[in-house]
């Protein structure tokens with residue numbers, strides 16, 4: 001939403017390493033490989049978020065697991081979009 005300077009960032013729990021989420025757990029094999037890969041994604045997400053916020057953007061992050069509760073997500077999204 002360029003006019004409002006708002007961004008909705010949709011993230012997959014596994015690939016973006018959603019902490020404390022059952023979908024964000026690492027596989028049992030090749031742990032070092034996955035750990036490094038996912039940590040790199042998390043760092044990139046954090047850097048991107050910092051840059052966007054510095055530039056005055058408001059960012060709403062939707063995790064894959066948020067889609068399990070569409071009612072709540074709809075309410076939160078509506079608030080994000082409507083509030084200035």
Ligand SMILES: [Zn+2]
Pocket residue numbers: 013018021022023024063064065066
């Ligand atoms: Zn999640």
